[in-house]
Amino acid sequence: MGRAGTGSSCIVMISLLAVVVGVAGAGRQPFRRHLAAADADASPVGICASAVAIHGYKCQEFDVKTDNGYILNLQRIPQGVVPDNSTNRPPVVLQHGVLVDGVTWLLNSPQQSLAFILADSGFDVWIVNARGTRFSRKHASLDPNKSEFWNWTWDDLVAHDLPAVFGFVHQQTGQKIHYVGHSMGTLMALAMFSEGKQINMVKSAALLSPIAYLSHMTTKLCVVAAKAFMGEMTSFFGFAEFNPKGQAVESLLKYFCAQPGVDCYDMLTALTGTNCCLNASTIQYFLKNEPQSTSTLNLVHFAQTVRDGIVRKYDYGKTKENQGHYGQPKPPVYNLSNIPHDLPLFLSYGGQDALSDVKDVQTLLDALRSHDVGKLHVQYVEDYGHLDFIMGVTAKDVVYNQVASFFKNYN
Ligand SMILES: *[C@@H]1O[C@H](CO)[C@@H](O)[C@H](O)[C@H]1NC(C)=O
Ligand SMILES: *[C@@H]1O[C@H](CO)[C@@H](O)[C@H](O)[C@H]1NC(C)=O
Ligand SMILES: *[C@@H]1O[C@H](CO)[C@@H](O)[C@H](O)[C@H]1NC(C)=O
Ligand SMILES: *[C@@H]1O[C@H](CO)[C@@H](O)[C@H](O)[C@H]1NC(C)=O
Numbered sequence: 001m002g003r004a005g006t007g008s009s010c011i012v013m014i015s016l017l018a019v020v021v022g023v024a025g026a027g028r029q030p031f032r033r034h035l036a037a038a039d040a041d042a043s044p045v046g047i048c049a050s051a052v053a054i055h056g057y058k059c060q061e062f063d064v065k066t067d068n069g070y071i072l073n074l075q076r077i078p079q080g081v082v083p084d085n086s087t088n089r090p091p092v093v094l095q096h097g098v099l100v101d102g103v104t105w106l107l108n109s110p111q112q113s114l115a116f117i118l119a120d121s122g123f124d125v126w127i128v129n130a131r132g133t134r135f136s137r138k139h140a141s142l143d144p145n146k147s148e149f150w151n152w153t154w155d156d157l158v159a160h161d162l163p164a165v166f167g168f169v170h171q172q173t174g175q176k177i178h179y180v181g182h183s184m185g186t187l188m189a190l191a192m193f194s195e196g197k198q199i200n201m202v203k204s205a206a207l208l209s210p211i212a213y214l215s216h217m218t219t220k221l222c223v224v225a226a227k228a229f230m231g232e233m234t235s236f237f238g239f240a241e242f243n244p245k246g247q248a249v250e251s252l253l254k255y256f257c258a259q260p261g262v263d264c265y266d267m268l269t270a271l272t273g274t275n276c277c278l279n280a281s282t283i284q285y286f287l288k289n290e291p292q293s294t295s296t297l298n299l300v301h302f303a304q305t306v307r308d309g310i311v312r313k314y315d316y317g318k319t320k321e322n323q324g325h326y327g328q329p330k331p332p333v334y335n336l337s338n339i340p341h342d343l344p345l346f347l348s349y350g351g352q353d354a355l356s357d358v359k360d361v362q363t364l365l366d367a368l369r370s371h372d373v374g375k376l377h378v379q380y381v382e383d384y385g386h387l388d389f390i391m392g393v394t395a396k397d398v399v400y401n402q403v404a405s406f407f408k409n410y411n
């Protein structure tokens with residue numbers, strides 16, 4: 001493995017987890033004092049009640065069942081805080097990244113948070129909670145406390161979950177969908193669009209901190225984590241839940257941080273990049289809600305993406321097994337050049353983002369080089385790190401207003 005980084009798994013494993021379990025440098029670590037709060041599950045009542053209705057917005061909870069039995073929780077903010085009588089609000093689906101859940105769109109004040117801003121700009125907002133996160137731990141027959149529930153990677157989110165969400169929102173609203181993804185949420189959409197799935201239900205997509213190619217992350221801790229996920233990790237956790245609040249992950253993180261050359265001081269910066277514009281109170285609220293579980297296999301798949309430098313399906317490791325699953329010795333590639341060239345895309349990436357590295361974004365843009373020029377809008381934000389795109393206090397002016405105009409332009 002000559003490549004550095006673990007991609008989105010770094011978000012979790014390192015920045016968030018490190019902060020949560022408290023292995024980061026004592027005292028000077030600015031978020032460490034919030035550790036106690038991080039352990040509490042902040043909102044047993046659901047996201048509408050805990051994070052939306054409190055600001056005076058209408059909110060509805062839905063459960064959507066995928067074609068293979070997973071039950072996903074969605075929140076809908078159907079209109080802005082000042083009700084009007086518009087009946088034709090374009091739906092927007094918001095898909096968060098790995099190891100967090102839908103609440104990440106609601107962390108700052110309503111004037112600063114994307115979900116509220118879109119609702120106040122005339123959109124009908126739908127927030128997804130990925131399978132395995134606290135409100136999406138349900139299945140028609142599988143028990144989330146058993147490993148069968150966790151036998152999946154982001155391939156399955158692409159093949160089953162996102163299509164189910166699009167189908168549901170399209171059916172509920174009778175309209176085509178605008179999409180916003182952050183981090184893993186961008187990968188899910190790019191992969192789904194590349195296979196032509198649900199394309200007839202999409203109007204446009206905004207991709208914040210796009211994650212597809214993951215070969216250029218350089219932090220030492222990511223190197224260690226990526227190696228671990230390619231090696232001992234599955235025997236460490238089995239093919240089971242990766243619960244970042246669990247004992248096993250705490251031990252793992254301590255092990256990573258004890259490796260030569262790994263500096264676990266100020267991990268939030270080391271691993272997500274220098275986020276310019278985070279609010280310390282928002283970070284505290286974030287840690288009350290996150291991190292959330294994913295499957296260990298999902299992180300293994302991300303590590304493969306880092307290693308292989310291409311975007312393709314999960315590699316079973318053995319030719320015979322790949323042959324059995326895919327009918328070919330290597331996993332099929334998601335050919336991003338196959339995304340319909342006239343699909344309006346807005347990409348926003350940050351110069352300080354250690355996960356969505358500028359060089360990897362260039363590789364992505366290269367894959368999209370045949371896209372209709374007028375349909376591909378690219379924004380580069382010099383001083384933004386990975387988390388600024390969801391939590392930055394300046395994100396409204398810098399990014400979200402552009403997203404709202406982009407959607408209106410293609411409505
Ligand atoms: C919306 O409709 C209600 C009654 O249906 C009416 O009282 C109200 O003035 C309308 N508001 C706007 C902004 O048109
Ligand atoms: C899973 O385990 C938790 C805690 O041990 C328990 O509260 C919950 O009811 C279990 N869920 C199912 C579906 O068995
Ligand atoms: C996991 O799912 C794959 C199919 O995707 C199946 O071949 C395999 O047997 C499953 N493993 C377990 C342990 O359930
Ligand atoms: C940071 O968050 C706190 C609590 O929500 C809020 O009172 C404060 O105005 C925020 N600061 C900025 C710069 O947005």
Ligand SMILES: *[C@@H]1O[C@H](CO)[C@@H](O)[C@H](O)[C@H]1NC(C)=O
Binds near residue numbers: 333335336337338
């Ligand atoms: C991807 O698709 C394009 C055309 O859509 C084709 O030219 C290219 O060879 C494909 N790449 C791979 C790796 O299959």
